[in-house]
Amino acid sequence: MDAILATGIQALTGIASLLLVSLGLAIVFGMMRVINLAHGEFLMLGAYSAILAVEAGVNLWVAMLVVAPVCVGLLGAVVERLVIRRLYGRMVDTMLATWGLSLALIGAVTMAFGNSVAGFSAPLGSVQIGAYSTSGYGLFLIGATVVLLLAVWMVLRFTPVGLIARGTMQNAGMAAALGVPTERVYALSFAAGAAVSGLAGALMAPFSGVVPTMGTAYIAKCFITVITGGAAMLAGTATAAGLLGSVNTIGTFAFTPVLGEVLMLGVAIVLLRLLPQGITGRFFRRAL
Amino acid sequence: MERRRAAFQSGLAVFAAAVAAWWLPQVLELFSIINATVYTAMAVLALSLALVWGFGGILCFGQAAFFGLGGYAYAVGALNVGDTTWAIPIALLVPTLAAAALGYVMFYGRISDVYMGVITLTVTLILFNFINSTAGEEWRIGAAPLGGFNGIPATPPLNVPGDPGTPLTPEQIFVVALACLAGCYVLCKLILRSHFGRVVVAIRENELRASLLGYDVRLYKLGIFTIGGAMAGLAGMLFANCVFVSPTMFSLAYSGQIIIWVMIGGVGTLFGPVVGAMLLQALTAWAGTLPDINPNLILGLVLVVAVLAIPRGLQPTLAGLLRRREAP
Amino acid sequence: MTALLATENLTMRFGGVVAVDGVTLSIGERELRCLIGPNGAGKSTFFRCLTGQYRPTSGRVLWRGRDIVGLEPHAIARLGIGIKTQVPSLFDGLTALEGVALGVRRLHGEREARRRALAALDRLGIADLAGATVGLLAHGQRQLVELATVVAPEPDLIILDEPTAGMSAEETAGTAALIREMSRDHAIVVVEHDMQFIRAIAETVTVLHQGRVLVEDTAPVVLSDPRVHDVYLGRPPEARQAVPA
Numbered sequence: 121m122d123a124i125l126a127t128g129i130q131a132l133t134g135i136a137s138l139l140l141v142s143l144g145l146a147i148v149f150g151m152m153r154v155i156n157l158a159h160g161e162f163l164m165l166g167a168y169s170a171i172l173a174v175e176a177g178v179n180l181w182v183a184m185l186v187v188a189p190v191c192v193g194l195l196g197a198v199v200e201r202l203v204i205r206r207l208y209g210r211m212v213d214t215m216l217a218t219w220g221l222s223l224a225l226i227g228a229v230t231m232a233f234g235n236s237v238a239g240f241s242a243p244l245g246s247v248q249i250g251a252y253s254t255s256g257y258g259l260f261l262i263g264a265t266v267v268l269l270l271a272v273w274m275v276l277r278f279t280p281v282g283l284i285a286r287g288t289m290q291n292a293g294m295a296a297a298l299g300v301p302t303e304r305v306y307a308l309s310f311a312a313g314a315a316v317s318g319l320a321g322a323l324m325a326p327f328s329g330v331v332p333t334m335g336t337a338y339i340a341k342c343f344i345t346v347i348t349g350g351a352a353m354l355a356g357t358a359t360a361a362g363l364l365g366s367v368n369t370i371g372t373f374a375f376t377p378v379l380g381e382v383l384m385l386g387v388a389i390v391l392l393r394l395l396p397q398g399i400t401g402r403f404f405r406r407a408l
Numbered sequence: 409m410e411r412r413r414a415a416f417q418s419g420l421a422v423f424a425a426a427v428a429a430w431w432l433p434q435v436l437e438l439f440s441i442i443n444a445t446v447y448t449a450m451a452v453l454a455l456s457l458a459l460v461w462g463f464g465g466i467l468c469f470g471q472a473a474f475f476g477l478g479g480y481a482y483a484v485g486a487l488n489v490g491d492t493t494w495a496i497p498i499a500l501l502v503p504t505l506a507a508a509a510l511g512y513v514m515f516y517g518r519i520s521d522v523y524m525g526v527i528t529l530t531v532t533l534i535l536f537n538f539i540n541s542t543a544g545e546e547w548r549i550g551a552a553p554l555g556g557f558n559g560i561p562a563t564p565p566l567n568v569p570g571d572p573g574t575p576l577t578p579e580q581i582f583v584v585a586l587a588c589l590a591g592c593y594v595l596c597k598l599i600l601r602s603h604f605g606r607v608v609v610a611i612r613e614n615e616l617r618a619s620l621l622g623y624d625v626r627l628y629k630l631g632i633f634t635i636g637g638a639m640a641g642l643a644g645m646l647f648a649n650c651v652f653v654s655p656t657m658f659s660l661a662y663s664g665q666i667i668i669w670v671m672i673g674g675v676g677t678l679f680g681p682v683v684g685a686m687l688l689q690a691l692t693a694w695a696g697t698l699p700d701i702n703p704n705l706i707l708g709l710v711l712v713v714a715v716l717a718i719p720r721g722l723q724p725t726l727a728g729l730l731r732r733r734e735a736p
Numbered sequence: 737m738t739a740l741l742a743t744e745n746l747t748m749r750f751g752g753v754v755a756v757d758g759v760t761l762s763i764g765e766r767e768l769r770c771l772i773g774p775n776g777a778g779k780s781t782f783f784r785c786l787t788g789q790y791r792p793t794s795g796r797v798l799w800r801g802r803d804i805v806g807l808e809p810h811a812i813a814r815l816g817i818g819i820k821t822q823v824p825s826l827f828d829g830l831t832a833l834e835g836v837a838l839g840v841r842r843l844h845g846e847r848e849a850r851r852r853a854l855a856a857l858d859r860l861g862i863a864d865l866a867g868a869t870v871g872l873l874a875h876g877q878r879q880l881v882e883l884a885t886v887v888a889p890e891p892d893l894i895i896l897d898e899p900t901a902g903m904s905a906e907e908t909a910g911t912a913a914l915i916r917e918m919s920r921d922h923a924i925v926v927v928e929h930d931m932q933f934i935r936a937i938a939e940t941v942t943v944l945h946q947g948r949v950l951v952e953d954t955a956p957v958v959l960s961d962p963r964v965h966d967v968y969l970g971r972p973p974e975a976r977q978a979v980p981a
Contacts, residue, residue, distance in 0.1 A: 155525070155526065157529075203712060203716065206716055207715070207716075211521075212467055212521070212525075213715050213719060215467075215525055216667065216671060216711060216715045217711070217712050217715040217716065219469075219664055219667070219708075219711065220664075220668075220707075220708045220709065220710070220711025220712035220713075220714075220715065221708060221712055222708065223661065223664055223704045223705075223707050223708030223711065224704065224705050224707075224708025224709050224712065225708070226702075226704050226705075226708070227701075227702035227703065227704030227705025227706070227707070227708060228702070228705050230702045230704065231700065231701065231702045231705065336533065336660050339529075339533070340529065340530040340533040340534065343526045343529070343530060344526075344530055347523055347526055376541065378534075378537050378538050378541045381534060381537060382534055382538065385530055385531070385534055389513055389517075389527065392517065392519060392523065392527075393513065393517040393519075603841055603846075606834070606838060606841075607838065609829070609830070610827050610830065610835070610838050612829075613826075613827035613828055613829045613830060614825055614826060614827050614828070616809075616821070616825050617825040617826060617827060617835075617885070618810075618827075618838075619808070619809045619810040619813065620787065620809060620810075620813050620818075620819045620821070620825065621810075621813060621838065621839040621842065621885070621889070622810050622813035622814040622839070622842050622889075623810055623842065624808070624810045624811075625810065
């Protein structure tokens with residue numbers, strides 16, 4: 121019983137992390153159809169801003185939950201202004217430009233902080249479940265992911281801003297014709313996506329260790345998750361994260377972490393072969 | 409007219425390669441010769457993506473995967489076979505098969521352009537992670553240990569065919585590389601002039617129309633993608649002959665660079681990407697000598713600026729400028 | 737005699753919407769058939785089921801008696817069916833001659849393909865556009881280039897989806913004459929909603945309404961049928977029958 125519970129928590133942690141790191145990308149892709157290849161670096165910058173804040177004496181929780189999303193959100197706003205806005209509707213060019221940005225950010229951070237691993241250890245110690253112990257921080261991560269997901273859903277579902285966002289997502293041309301400032305909606309969405317990524321990066325930092333190239337470790341997983349999810353950004357990303365996260369965890373337990381990832385990619389490719397529009401192209405079509 | 413121009417350009421390319429093969433070994437030091445070979449290998453790599461992306465319209469973010477596979481297949485083959493001449497077909501075959509398999513999944517799975525970019529990227533990353541994790545003794549293929557993040561430092565160079573005891577000198581390898589570059593350029597020209605090549609270009613222009621005319625779009629895409637994979641594998645084999653193979657060959661930075669070369673040189677041209685590869689290699693090398701600047705920063709900024717400022721690339725932009733000057 | 741192309745109970749559903757509802761029709765060799773109906777009648781969906789772009793929910797499409805449902809668009813084209821889409825679908829980066837020749841090249845050698853492509857352009861009166869880049873042409877010219885692309889490989893059946901959309905009255909008249917001329921050697925299906933155009937070319941007309949065949953007869957009969965007028969004016973056709981004539 122305890123063993124099952126402990127393993128279950130382990131798997132849930134895996135799913136939650138996957139969902140967490142993918143959510144920012146999902147928001148940007150779902151709202152704007154922009155594939156942001158600098159997403160991994162947004163995660164990385166979230167982690168670094170949290171570390172710097174902690175080193176400057178800021179409380180750990182404030183650093184992770186406030187400083188990181190604000191910093192990366194601001195950066196997202198700047199990037200949107202300087203690069204993304206000029207390339208709307210040119211999907212491939214946007215991919216190229218954000219990839220350039222990704223390389224540049226890796227380079228800049230390497231110059232500033234060097235190649236060594238930084239980080240802080242997970243707070244909250246461990247929790248005892250019968251004979252097994254599990255990390256308290258892992259449990260916090262699961263909770264934080266659920267709260268974040270619910271928060272985004274409630275903003276989209278119940279607020280006026282959310283209504284405008286959903287309208288733009290469904291039919292940008294019509295929304296613009298009805299007087300919605302789509303440019304501002306896009307700018308806001310990109311900044312919001314960046315902020316969520318920053319938060320995710322900071323929350324993942326105790327797990328992964330922080331290096332300038334940490335984004336590249338995540339980016340493949342994030343893309344596969346978002347794309348397997350399909351059009352509905354929250355429901356899709358959540359179901360895809362659930363499915364792929366489980367596969368990854370099982371693969372990691374049974375073989376090695378690398379094989380876990382290979383297995384996950386394999387499942388994703390098979391899924392895309394069967395459902396070219398992603399999971400929500402077929403199921404939960406009316407979900408958000 | 410069109411045919412004569414293509415023949416002229418091919419002839420010019422062969423001539424330029426011959427001159428470089430005769431002249432450069434006389435004036436350059438050994439170190440520079442090896443560097444020039446690396447540049448040449450990169451130019452072949454650039455050509456491979458110029459063909460797949462510029463003419464096939466398939467944006468492959470994972471061209472480095474085939475480059476790395478070619479290099480590793482060569483190294484593993486060479487260590488096992490002894491006579492490294494026989495490692496060449498292996499180095500071509502492995503990436504060709506990999507490209508064919510990946511292409512089959514993507515094109516026959518009707519995966520859209522953007523997802524295709526993401527899938528090629530992901531496959532490359534996975535390969536990178538996988539090769540990096542092969543450090544232990546249990547990871548070996550025949551006589552060749554894969555070596556994890558260290559790669560295979562003992563990658564043997566090509567030898568005189570049939571004589572495993574006599575490896576080629578760096579100058580000779582440089583000549584081989586130049587011959588490969590010129591050969592690939594001419595091959596690209598021939599492909600584009602053939603019926604197959606024209607259908608590939610037509611598919612880039614309009615997939616629906618091509619299929620309504622009775623052409624199986626998937627098959628043609630698979631064809632050009634596989635040829636591109638083989639060419640990238642050849643580049644990897646050449647690269648393995650001047651440096652040695654290591655997981656960085658699969659890295660995102662490499663995949664990124666290839667796209668930058670083609671982008672800067674001009675999507676839809678052949679000569680542009682070759683020049684782009686040489687220019688950016690020189691830029692990267694120069695950036696590497698700057699004490700406090702990370703080359704990734706420069707490469708990244710170049711790409712962003714290029715997308716925003718010269719989205720058509722150097723060759724078309726320059727050609728456009730020239731034409732405007734000629735016209736009154 | 738088996739028909740060249742026939743459909744049997746062809747049905748296409750999108751979720752709860754039945755866009756094409758049990759359509760059965762047959763087209764013989766060298767027949768010129770018009771398929772008309774108001775917007776939303778299911779013409780375009782029917783068209784896409786024929787060309788393989790959609791896979792019908794049920795029913796069969798028979799080419800010389802052989803079921804071709806499930807074939808890829810390119811395989812259907814290879815049977816000898818030339819297709820012109822509603823929005824001109826062309827190779828914008830190529831010249832008109834290159835694009836037209838490409839379709840013929842699948843069947844003939846290089847030189848012959850060029851010759852036939854030029855002949856097709858000439859037949860449509862646009863031989864002077866042979867060297868022009870297609871992407872730079874005006875809409876009416878693009879329609880003609882696409883017609884040339886479709887006709888040049890000499891398919892047994894030509895399916896035209898709204899060939900006169902966006903054409904001037906003069907161009908429309910020219911196209912009508914052209915279609916009549918082409919119908920001497922090819923079977924042709926024209927999907928249209930322009931009644932004037934139908935009047936100019938049609939022999940047999942099939943009217944689709946709400947995914948079903950409303951009426952099928954010779955052009956004069958169909959065009960004077962009050963039910964057809966009703967559906968075009970948005971009235972339910974049954975309403976008329978209740979009123980004694």
